Amino acid sequence: SHGTALQAQHLPAPVTSASKLQSQRHQLYLLKDGESNGGRGVVVGFLKVGYKKLFLLDQQGAHIEAEPLSVLDFYVAENLQRHGYGRELFDFMLQHKNVEPVMMAYDRPSPKFLSFLAKHYCLTQSVPQVNNFVVFEAFFLNRAATQSRKVPLRKPDGEIKPYSLMEREVVRQEQKAPPWPFVPPHLPQESVSSQRSHSLSVESSPSRAATRAALASAPGSNRDQSPRFPLTERCREKRTSSLNRSQLGFH
Template sequence: MDFPFDLSSLFPERISVLDHNLCAARKPHGRPEAQSQTATVIDELGKASAKAQKLPAPITSAAKLQANRHYLYLLKDGERNGGRGVAVGYLKVGYKKLFLLDQRGAHVETEPLCVLDFYVTESLQRHGYGLELFHFMLQHKKVEPEQMAYDRPSMKFLAFLEKHFELQHSVPQVNNFVVFEGFFRNRSAAQLRKAPPKKPEGEIKPYSLMEREAVREEQKALPWPFIRSTAVPQSPPLAASSPFSRSLSVGSSPSHTPHPQPHIPPHLADNCRTKRTSSLNRSQLGFH
């Protein structure tokens, strides 16, 4: 893919390593338009990659590279286009935290280096450019192909991995990433952490001692009709023939509760009865 500006001066190396700074040279360019031209190259290659993979939108752009901690390896051919060079393709990688299934079906939490996008211009494919890009990335990151995870690889990319690196048997996953058997075999226990089990839904925890005290204080501040006692009140036993037994069994209010009669000693009760009878007789006879 060629551009109206000089790629050979914009990208001094055959393979340039770009990060969020969008700077291919070891020292920043003195030209102010260098960063915008670099962004143009990345954006156009990203659009071509999305079209080749039949994606609805590009997954690689200058803005996304600036916003993430990814690395983009951009390959150029400086002898083409009259010495101004052409962009051949790129390989984008980055670290991702993934929950994967191992060969036994157990969930494992890990953060491997992942291949996120890989594209070589259609007219320059099958010339060894893709393999050159991939080998450069492996040496730069000091990683083996089976130790990596691959995000939504195409059938062409899977055939590339099988042909050049003998990666054939993948471990089925529930996400879009593909890993191979060597991924779990060649990693240490520190790199592969068992994912913690999920808590059961609807779990109800008992009130703590502090929460129970707060509820009691809140109930004390409420007026009488709204107080809800935490203990069941003890009612005195009633006889089966009592007229209040049925009402108390279905709930009753304090106004319906019979008031207890005061206890009067027998000698005072007889005196009161005698005086009452005397007063009644005097009234009936007309004496006042």
């Protein structure tokens, strides 16, 4: 109910309603227990996400304009918390949107939600913002790496030659160079092999359609299943290894 959620989240007014969903381009994920309430079912929890255009401050205090997928509302019934339902709901959203939790922004997360992110996804180092959103340090690191891969290096400006002169120069260079496969000994031989190996790696890599099909075929109701993201996997491996050491008595 709205009243229970408002009390738990310490909100003055509901931020999720049917009318707001109709007027805003947000997505709502619901987790339902279909056997309760005399077979009519009951909502266990819900999660609302949407893209928000934000002006963020990075670690150096520089302003960055971004539009990340943001968690706008997240609630699990208090009597059903600590049963894995919140993680099941959150993991389903991550898999459906194909996004890592570190690349998301979080609108006014409660202390419980921040503990949830730290426990399951190792998100602890947040960067202070002037708005109500919370982002973490790796958000800016991964964003900078992604942009550097997408933006090609600009070639240095050179002298602009008339087209006829450029054409004659190319022809002269082709006439000087011996025909393939007679490559001069001073030229690296691995250029052809590297091109072939690159084409083989591209052909052998899975297509996007196959990846989407594999995700779609995975059962979303499996509570132990989680999305396969590098940062999330490394976080879970660290947690598992620390738990194993504590169980064996090592400190």
